[in-house]
Amino acid sequence: MLSVEALTCSFGGVMAVSRVSFSVQRGELFGLIGPNGAGKTTLFNLITGLSAPTAGRLRYQGRDITGLRPHRIAGLGIARTFQNVRLFGELSALQNVMIARHVRTTSGLVGGVIGLPSARAEERETRRRALALLELVGLADRPDERARNFAYGDQRRLEIARALALEPELLLLDEPAAGMNSGEKRSLGGLIRGIRTRLGLTILLIEHHVPLVMDLCDRIAVLNFGELIALGAPANVQRDAAVIEAYLGDEV
Ligand SMILES: Nc1ncnc2c1ncn2[C@@H]1O[C@H](COP(=O)(O)OP(=O)(O)OP(=O)(O)O)[C@@H](O)[C@H]1O
Ligand SMILES: [Mg+2]
Structure with a gap:
């Protein structure tokens, strides 16, 4: 569905995303985690055309979409929500x-x-x-x-609608559970699962609430200072020494 190939984006001296590569299969619920400033939102901005990569390529359903304008990318079937609600x-x-x-x-x-x-x-x-x-x-x-x-x-749910x-065929959710209490987070998890199965979507999910990500996602990619430091099934990522050091320390 989506192939991210050595994608790089620097702002002045800051390497927000640095040679990141992974691919997402059709129908997959794919998690993206990492500390604040790791480059997660920048990666979404690159995929949706809001930022242009410094280097690397993006392929969507076999088609090169690197550098296309946001409305073209939306027209091809990639939709997103924003970390800061935009309604x-x-x-x-x-x-x-x-x-x-x-x-x-x-x-x-x-x-x-x-x-x-x-x-x-x-x-x-x-x-x-x-x-x-x-x-x-x-x-x-x-x-x-x-x-x-x-x-x-509820505004976050409205953004999803x-x-x-x-x-879309590919839906990008940027911290949809931010600001929700634990009951709301659980029910959001049910909603995301339902969207995937009922609408047959492929979903990329950025989320800081680790139990939710671990529970929902088929695979998880971990970013740290713009670099991909781990990628795999939740159980494996959770045990990864580099991930524990960079991000999960407090959670384990
Ligand atoms: N438009 C921009 N201009 C300059 N620097 C930027 C810009 N957008 C992001 N950055 C920088 O790139 C890095 C990655 O930021 P990004 O917002 O992608 O992180 P994030 O992983 O989404 O973090 P958070 O979990 O806090 O949302 C940060 O150092 C940030 O300050
Ligand atoms: Mg972000």
């Missing part, structure tokens, strides 16, 4: 999801605004699908509530 706070939950879906409809925003009949039918379909996504993430009871009025954990509205 339209003044718009309703439903509107936030519907706007994202316009990328996938033919008449787009303009057709909708000028009220073409085809656009109206499409709008109804967009609305129906957006409601289904709110249902999937557990927010169907408040479609008309402004995004900014939702609790933090918005990313899913792009109908």
